[in-house]
Amino acid sequence: xxxxxxxxxxxxxxMTALAVATSATACGSGSGGTGTNAADSxxxxxxxxxxxxxxxxxxxKLLDDCGTEAGxxxxxxxxxxxxxxxxALLAAQQDNSADILIVDNPxxxxxxxxxxxTTTDDNKLDTSKADPNLLAAGQSGGKTYGTPIGxxxxxxxxxxxxxxxxxxxxxxxxxxTSLTAALEKVKKAGKKGITFSAIGTEEGSFQFLxxxxxxxxxxxxxxxAEAVSALSLxxxxxxxxxxxxxxxxxxxxxxxxxxxxxxxxFAENGTWQLANAEKAGFDYGVLPxxxxxxxxxxxxxxxxxxxxxxxxxxxxxxTSQRLVTCLTSTENLYDTDTTLSxxxxxxxxxDKQVAANAELKPWVDAVKAAKGRTSDxxxxxxxxxxxxxxxxxxxxxxxxxxxxxxLTAAQSAVK
Amino acid sequence: xxxxxxxPGVPPGEARGRAAWAFLTPVTLYLALFYAYPLYRNVDLSxxxxxxxxFVQGDAPFTGLANYRTVFDDPTFAPALLHTVxxxxxxxxxxxxxxxxxxxxxxxxxxxxxxxxxxxLVPWLLPLIVSASTWSWMLNSxxxxxxxxxxxxxxxxxxxxxxxxxxxxxxxxxxxxxxVPFNLVVLYSGLQSIPxxxxxxxxxxxxxxxxxxxxxTFPLLRPVSxxxxxxxxxxxxKVFDIIWIMTxxxxxxxxxxxxxWSYQLGFGNLVPAFGPGAAVGNLLVVAALVxxxxxxxxxxxxxxx
Numbered sequence: 001x002x003x004x005x006x007x008x009x010x011x012x013x014x015m016t017a018l019a020v021a022t023s024a025t026a027c028g029s030g031s032g033g034t035g036t037n038a039a040d041s042x043x044x045x046x047x048x049x050x051x052x053x054x055x056x057x058x059x060x061k062l063l064d065d066c067g068t069e070a071g072x073x074x075x076x077x078x079x080x081x082x083x084x085x086x087x088a089l090l091a092a093q094q095d096n097s098a099d100i101l102i103v104d105n106p107x108x109x110x111x112x113x114x115x116x117x118t119t120t121d122d123n124k125l126d127t128s129k130a131d132p133n134l135l136a137a138g139q140s141g142g143k144t145y146g147t148p149i150g151x152x153x154x155x156x157x158x159x160x161x162x163x164x165x166x167x168x169x170x171x172x173x174x175x176x177t178s179l180t181a182a183l184e185k186v187k188k189a190g191k192k193g194i195t196f197s198a199i200g201t202e203e204g205s206f207q208f209l210x211x212x213x214x215x216x217x218x219x220x221x222x223x224x225a226e227a228v229s230a231l232s233l234x235x236x237x238x239x240x241x242x243x244x245x246x247x248x249x250x251x252x253x254x255x256x257x258x259x260x261x262x263x264x265x266f267a268e269n270g271t272w273q274l275a276n277a278e279k280a281g282f283d284y285g286v287l288p289x290x291x292x293x294x295x296x297x298x299x300x301x302x303x304x305x306x307x308x309x310x311x312x313x314x315x316x317x318x319t320s321q322r323l324v325t326c327l328t329s330t331e332n333l334y335d336t337d338t339t340l341s342x343x344x345x346x347x348x349x350x351d352k353q354v355a356a357n358a359e360l361k362p363w364v365d366a367v368k369a370a371k372g373r374t375s376d377x378x379x380x381x382x383x384x385x386x387x388x389x390x391x392x393x394x395x396x397x398x399x400x401x402x403x404x405x406x407l408t409a410a411q412s413a414v415k
Numbered sequence: 416x417x418x419x420x421x422x423p424g425v426p427p428g429e430a431r432g433r434a435a436w437a438f439l440t441p442v443t444l445y446l447a448l449f450y451a452y453p454l455y456r457n458v459d460l461s462x463x464x465x466x467x468x469x470f471v472q473g474d475a476p477f478t479g480l481a482n483y484r485t486v487f488d489d490p491t492f493a494p495a496l497l498h499t500v501x502x503x504x505x506x507x508x509x510x511x512x513x514x515x516x517x518x519x520x521x522x523x524x525x526x527x528x529x530x531x532x533x534x535x536l537v538p539w540l541l542p543l544i545v546s547a548s549t550w551s552w553m554l555n556s557x558x559x560x561x562x563x564x565x566x567x568x569x570x571x572x573x574x575x576x577x578x579x580x581x582x583x584x585x586x587x588x589x590x591x592x593x594x595v596p597f598n599l600v601v602l603y604s605g606l607q608s609i610p611x612x613x614x615x616x617x618x619x620x621x622x623x624x625x626x627x628x629x630x631x632t633f634p635l636l637r638p639v640s641x642x643x644x645x646x647x648x649x650x651x652x653k654v655f656d657i658i659w660i661m662t663x664x665x666x667x668x669x670x671x672x673x674x675x676w677s678y679q680l681g682f683g684n685l686v687p688a689f690g691p692g693a694a695v696g697n698l699l700v701v702a703a704l705v706x707x708x709x710x711x712x713x714x715x716x717x718x719x720x
Contacts, residue, residue: 200664383684394665
């Protein structure tokens with residue numbers, strides 16, 4: 001009897017230990033998918049990465065209106081950008097994909113590789129109006145997997161008051177040397193230099209890329225002398241106190257909050273902060289990010305693609321295609337991109353945006369010159385390179401490795 | 416009131432066995448569905464070579480222990496193991512010691528002790544995302560209140576979250592703060608079951624407070640302490656949210672544990688490495704299981720002696 005109850009206690013306790021541990025680790029098992037479609041054929045599901053928009057937002061209303069136009073009901077779910085690609089993969093594994101999926105552009109090639117997305121040949125989407133440099137992020141192996149809903153990129157915001165106090169002329173910032181000189185003057189004037197985001201996620205790589213590309217480095221060779229010079233530039237700013245140490249943990253949002261405090265002269269941030277810049281309470285200007293020896297560095301394109309995931313029931317594509325066409329029609333694109341504070345992906349709508357707000361002009365130019373992260377035929381190689389790149393940035397900035405050693409380690413890890 | 420064997424309504428023999436199984440079915444199904452199956456899937460994931468394509472199509476080739484070899488050979492493995500051990504051990508020791516000290520303190524039943532004890536539960540009641548974000552905000556190197564306080568007393572600012580030598584300490588501090596209430600509550604309830612007469616007798620024999628603690632409280636609290644430490648160990652091994660929100664395991668993996676590394680592998684990249692991620696997760700499960708069995712063995716020895 002005694003041994004029996006002991007045995008039972010043993011089993012029970014082992015089960016408890018297992019259960020507690022499993023709940024933490026079983027997330028990789030694919031059981032976490034949120035079921036969506038197939039409940040009702042008249043309901044179409046849309047997943048987007050815009051959790052900031054609630055039911056009463058213009059974006060949600062636009063989705064509903066497009067649904068009404070196509071004669072179906074819309075069920076919208078908003079995810080955090082970083083969650084969405086994995087959620088989409090899990091859903092596809094369970095054959096439970098959303099009808100329309102709006103994803104960050106560098107994810108498209110990965111989802112396409114996984115066979116989750118339909119091509120424009122299958123779904124009959126018309127992508128002829130979109131700018132080719134933007135559309136490139138959604139193309140791989142000669143096929144197109146969606147259409148951009150809007151684009152954004154990075155530039156340098158500057159605080160006119162801080163620059164004036166420090167005696168810096170914003171027009172004098174032409175290359176890295178003049179930028180660093182400006183930061184030095186700002187610091188001497190008792191203000192803070194520049195803030196950016198070097199966090200250990202895709203955001204960190206996104207923010208580092210303009211400097212990386214601006215040095216002439218290529219993503220296929222992370223340990224080149226040019227790449228080291230770009231990382232050394234950032235490292236030097238931290239060492240001299242031109243940039244705060246907090247950049248290592250900054251997201252683009254926290255970095256923006258630092259700039260909005262009014263103490264910083266410069267901030268590297270994106271088109272989507274324009275609306276917040278108006279509210280910041282000080283005079284600001286926008287500069288393109290300079291290349292190492294002058295000229296403008298290519299910044300990476302940001303922004304999402306509207307895609308149509310593969311469905312068991314191929315009959316759904318026709319309605320999905322109508323919904324996407326509605327969402328990306330000229331007048332709706334204008335409204336959507338205004339709400340998102342994005343630059344439109346077609347020149348027709350871009351002209352309309354600049355006509356309405358002349359301040360968008362530098363951003364439209366920047367988007368036209370920007371480069372997709374997965375372009376240059378990198379495709380699904382990009383995410384691996386990017387992970388090593390942000391790790392190198394983190395270890396160099398935090399001082400655990402020199403820029404050269406960090407990038408050498410990164411390059412050997414990619415191979 | 417006694418029941419006779421032949422009472423109508425109680426099925427004899429075989430039918431009785433079937434009834435017993437029927438009663439067992441719900442819990443068996445529950446365990447199979449929510450514990451055994453996910454666990455099986457996790458083991459299966461870790462033994463196959465998953466790419467994004469084969470993950471979706473479900474035709475990943477079986478590769479045996481290749482994922483485990485990848486994980487063991489990874490330069491992150493040794494630091495992650497070390498951080499997991501340090502994180503778990505340091506958190507457990509401090510949570511237990513502070514929790515026990517507070518439990519003994521509140522056991523004095525002074526005025527306001529109930530109110531104060533309730534206040535100590537706050538960290539436990541707060542959603543982890545709130546406490547972790549608050550910690551990360553307080554520890555911010557530029558604008559954090561902790562560096563401001565250090566500055567006020569003339570100490571140089573510390574890069575709590577962004578320096579490789581401090582990040583692990585920072586997440587440990589935050590996790591101790593979160594774990595103390597649990598230890599406090601369990602140990603406090605354990606203290607209630609120690610008869611007051613023992614303390615009275617000891618006092619009459621001239622034992623001072625220190626002797627009373629070491630000779631009465633601590634030994635009599637041993638079973639409660641053991642379960643507190645075991646549960647604490649399992650909770651601490653798998654701590655993920657706090658570390659992820661505060662440092663993402665960085666900078667340069669300086670605060671990554673098996674839990675964050677597993678997530679990093681499986682979900683932290685645009686191209687997820689599910690196989691190695693699941694392998695790391697399984698190592699964690701095994702570690703928790705081993706400690707569970709050690710606990711049972713110790714308990715059995717205690718019961719026998």
